Amino acid sequence: xxxxxxxxxVFDPLNGINGEKMDIFIDNGRIVNKFRFKTxxxxxxxxxxxxxxxxxxxxxxxxxxxxxxGRIMRPEDSLRNLVPRRGKLRAGSGRxxxxxxxxGYEYAKMGYTTxxxxxTPPLMARHTHHELNEIxxxxxxxxxxxxxxWFIMDRIADKDHDAIxxxxxxxxxxxxxxxxxxxxxxxxxxWGWRKEIHSLDxxxxxxxxxxxxxxTALISAVEELKLPHSVxxxxxxxxxxxxxxxxxxxxxxxxxxxxxxxxxLHLTHLQFHCYAGDSWKxxxxxxxxxxxxxxxxxxxxxxxNLMFGDTTTMTADGPxxxxxxxxxxxxxxxKDVELETAPGITPIFYSSKSPVNAVxxxxxxxxxxxxxxxxxxxxxxxxxxxxxxxxxxxxxxxxSQKYREExxxxxxxxxxxxxxLGSIDREYDLYEIAMVTRANQAKTAGFTDKGHLGEGAIxxxxxxxxxxEPDTRDYESIIKAFSRAYLTIKRxxxxxxxxxxxxxxxxxxxxxxxxxxRWIEKDVSVYFRDYYSxxxxxxxxxxxxxxxxxxxxxxx
Amino acid sequence: xxxxxxxxxxEVCVEVENLIPERLKGMKVGDVRKLKVxxxxxxxxxxxxxxxxxxxxxxVVFEGxxxxxxxxxxxxxxxxxxxxxxxxxxxAGAFMxxxxxxxxxxxxxxxxxxxxxxxLLIKGDAGDYLGSGYRGDDGMRGxxxxxxxxxxxxxxxxxxxxxxxxxxxxxxxxxGMMRDGIVRARSARRAGANxxxxxxxxxxxxxxxxxxxFSYAGKDEFEEKIYHVFEGDKAVKKSKGKLLVRNLIGED
Numbered sequence: 189x190x191x192x193x194x195x196x197x198v199f200d201p202l203n204g205i206n207g208e209k210m211d212i213f214i215d216n217g218r219i220v221n222k223f224r225f226k227t228x229x230x231x232x233x234x235x236x237x238x239x240x241x242x243x244x245x246x247x248x249x250x251x252x253x254x255x256x257x258g259r260i261m262r263p264e265d266s267l268r269n270l271v272p273r274r275g276k277l278r279a280g281s282g283r284x285x286x287x288x289x290x291x292g293y294e295y296a297k298m299g300y301t302t303x304x305x306x307x308t309p310p311l312m313a314r315h316t317h318h319e320l321n322e323i324x325x326x327x328x329x330x331x332x333x334x335x336x337x338w339f340i341m342d343r344i345a346d347k348d349h350d351a352i353x354x355x356x357x358x359x360x361x362x363x364x365x366x367x368x369x370x371x372x373x374x375x376x377x378x379w380g381w382r383k384e385i386h387s388l389d390x391x392x393x394x395x396x397x398x399x400x401x402x403x404t405a406l407i408s409a410v411e412e413l414k415l416p417h418s419v420x421x422x423x424x425x426x427x428x429x430x431x432x433x434x435x436x437x438x439x440x441x442x443x444x445x446x447x448x449x450x451x452x453l454h455l456t457h458l459q460f461h462c463y464a465g466d467s468w469k470x471x472x473x474x475x476x477x478x479x480x481x482x483x484x485x486x487x488x489x490x491x492x493n494l495m496f497g498d499t500t501t502m503t504a505d506g507p508x509x510x511x512x513x514x515x516x517x518x519x520x521x522x523k524d525v526e527l528e529t530a531p532g533i534t535p536i537f538y539s540s541k542s543p544v545n546a547v548x549x550x551x552x553x554x555x556x557x558x559x560x561x562x563x564x565x566x567x568x569x570x571x572x573x574x575x576x577x578x579x580x581x582x583x584x585x586x587x588s589q590k591y592r593e594e595x596x597x598x599x600x601x602x603x604x605x606x607x608x609l610g611s612i613d614r615e616y617d618l619y620e621i622a623m624v625t626r627a628n629q630a631k632t633a634g635f636t637d638k639g640h641l642g643e644g645a646i647x648x649x650x651x652x653x654x655x656x657e658p659d660t661r662d663y664e665s666i667i668k669a670f671s672r673a674y675l676t677i678k679r680x681x682x683x684x685x686x687x688x689x690x691x692x693x694x695x696x697x698x699x700x701x702x703x704x705x706r707w708i709e710k711d712v713s714v715y716f717r718d719y720y721s722x723x724x725x726x727x728x729x730x731x732x733x734x735x736x737x738x739x740x741x742x743x744x
Numbered sequence: 745x746x747x748x749x750x751x752x753x754x755e756v757c758v759e760v761e762n763l764i765p766e767r768l769k770g771m772k773v774g775d776v777r778k779l780k781v782x783x784x785x786x787x788x789x790x791x792x793x794x795x796x797x798x799x800x801x802x803x804v805v806f807e808g809x810x811x812x813x814x815x816x817x818x819x820x821x822x823x824x825x826x827x828x829x830x831x832x833x834x835x836a837g838a839f840m841x842x843x844x845x846x847x848x849x850x851x852x853x854x855x856x857x858x859x860x861x862x863x864l865l866i867k868g869d870a871g872d873y874l875g876s877g878y879r880g881d882d883g884m885r886g887x888x889x890x891x892x893x894x895x896x897x898x899x900x901x902x903x904x905x906x907x908x909x910x911x912x913x914x915x916x917x918x919x920g921m922m923r924d925g926i927v928r929a930r931s932a933r934r935a936g937a938n939x940x941x942x943x944x945x946x947x948x949x950x951x952x953x954x955x956x957x958f959s960y961a962g963k964d965e966f967e968e969k970i971y972h973v974f975e976g977d978k979a980v981k982k983s984k985g986k987l988l989v990r991n992l993i994g995e996d
Contacts, residue, residue, distance in 0.1 A: 263878065263880045264879065264880040265880075267878050267881075272785055272787045273786050273787075274787065279785040519880070
C-alpha cells in the first residue's frame, strides 16, 4: 500500500528533526524518498498534527511463563477489565496481566508498535514465542535470562571464557533470543541454597562465584560477540533501602571495558535501584548520586516508573518477590526453572497515602528529569511499577510541572520531603518525549530500521492529535492525546484510527542469526543428561515455531 | 424508571452491568435500547434482547421469563433501586457500593460478591458464594445482605465488613476466612473455618459441626438472648473470631 502523510509536524530525534512540517511517503511498508514516489497513493492530510516514529517499549513483561502464572493467580484482575469481541478484534481481559490479543491492541492505541519481552527463562522460551506469535500489531523480541545459569557459573569458576562466550551464542540460538538479560546476578540461585546476596562480592554457595564475576563474564561475552543490544541488567538488591550504592558499584564495572560503538550496559527499571536510607522508615531518594554515575559512564537506563493503583509484580528475582509478599501478606507464587532461574509473582497495591510508595513514585520521575533525555527511556517495567497503559500519564507528568505539583499535593508528604521532585522545574518538550518513548529505545536495542522516520526505515508511525507546543498546564489533553493515537501505522498499514484499533495486523518477532562453535553442544549435553528434565533436542527452538519472524545477522 | 423484559430465551447468558439506575437516570427509552450489553463474547444492543418500557416509579425493574439467564444485575451500582421479579442470574449485586437491589425469587451464585455498601434483599434462596469475593479477591467489605430462604456453600468467605443475614440454613464453610463483619443463619456446617475476626451467629448447630480450631468460652448475652460462645479459628495466628451458637445439639 502506498500512503502519503501530508502536513504533519514531525518529531524524529534520530534524524534531528524537531517539529518541522513535513510530508512522509510510505511505500511497501517502508519510508521512502518522495522523488522516487510517482504513482498514485492514498493521501492523508494531518493538518498540523504531531507525527512521531511508532512507540517502542524496551522492557515490558507481556509474554512468558511468569506472565501466565500471573494470569492464573489473578482472576480478579481479569474481571476488572473485560473486553468483548468487536468485528475483527478478539475478546480478552486483564488490567495488569492482560491476555495476549488485548496487549497488542492496548499498545497500538497508544501509538506503540514495538515491545520487547525482557526476561524469559531459556526453558520457557518456547512458551514465550508461542504467546508472542499471538500478540497482534507489535513487533517483538525475547531476552533470555542468564543470571543463575549453572553452566555459566561453573565455567566462571573454571575461568573458561571461550566456553562462556560460545554458550551465550548457543543459548541465544537455541531460544531464538535477541539479547542477554541478567536479573539479580547470582542472587536467585543463592536464595535456592537459603543464602542471600547483598553485595557484588558475596559468593553464590556451591558455585563459588560472585555477581561481579558473572556480570563481567557476560559483558565481555556480549562485547566479543558484538550483539546489537548490550547486557540488559536488573541489578542486585532490587527494592531495598540503601541499594543505590550497589547500583553505582555495578555501573563502575563497565570502566574495565573499552567503549565500542554502542553503550556497554543497559540498567533497567532504575527507579527500583535508586533508594537511599537504611530502612523503610528513613527510606529516601538516591537518584542524585546514581544520576551522576550514569552521566559519567557509557550506559543507558530505563526508568521503571511506579504509578499508584493495583498491579501485579513479576520478576525473575525470586528472593525479592518472596520478601515483598512477606511485607504485603498477599498471595505469592514462585516458579523454579531447573538450572536457570526462579521467577516470583505477587500482586501489590501502590497507595498514594503510603510514604514508601509516594517516594518510589517521585523517584521514578526524578530519574528522567535529572538525566539528559539521550540517556533515559520511559518504562513502567510493566506490570511491576504499573501497567503499560499508564504511559500517557507519565508522559504528561514529564511535560507538565503543574501536573506534578498537583500530584505532590495529593500524595503522602514524604514524596516532597525525601526527594527533589518538588524543586525540579524542567518540562519535557515533544522532541524529548519522542526520544524517551521511542528513539532511544530503538537505538539502544539495535533496531536500526525503527525508531526514526528516515529513508528506508520501517513505516511504523504514530500520529497524535496535539499542537506541536502543547499547553503544559492542560495536562488532561496531553494524557488524552497520548492514550488515543490519532493514527497508528504499522509497516505501512493503518492499524489505529482515532484511538480505535481498525486493522489488527500481525507483528514480527526478531531473533539473532548467530553462529557458535559446535563443540559447545557436547559440553551442554552433559548438563541435559545429568540435570535437566528435558533433552537438548526438545530444548532448541526451530524457526518454524515462530509464526512471523525476521533474523538479525550478528557479525562476531 | 424502566422495565426490562427478555423477548426470548437467550442462547447464552446476558451480562447487564450497564443497566444500573445511575446510568439509566434521565435517559430516553430509545437511548436505553441502544446501550450495550454482553452476550457471550459479543456486545449487543439492549433492544435486541429486551423489551424496554418506561414505568412511573423510580425503580429499574426486570420481569418476565428467563431472568436466571441474566447475569450481573445491579453490578457495581452505587445508588437507586432495582427490582427483579423472578430469579436472578449469577453476580446479582456484585461490587454494589450503594442503593437497593431486591430479588423476589432466587439468586444464583456470587450474589453480593465484593459488595462494599448498599442493601441486597433476596426473597427466595441464594446460591453458593453469597457475599464472597471473586476468585482470587478479598470478600465483602460493607453493606447488608438479607436472604429469606437458604443459601449455598461458602457464604461470606473472606469477608472484611458488612452484614449477611440468612433466615434459613447456610451451607458449608459459612464465614470461612472472615476478617471482620457479621454473618447470621439458622444453622450452618463447618462455620468459620480459618476465620481471623468477625462474628458468626447461628441458632442451631450440631456439636460435631463446630470445627476443632474453636475453643469454648462460656455463655454470653447477644441481643438479649444467651448464646454459647466459641473463639477461633485457632489455626490462624492472633485470631479473634467469635462463633455464637444458641442451641448446641448433642450427638445423642
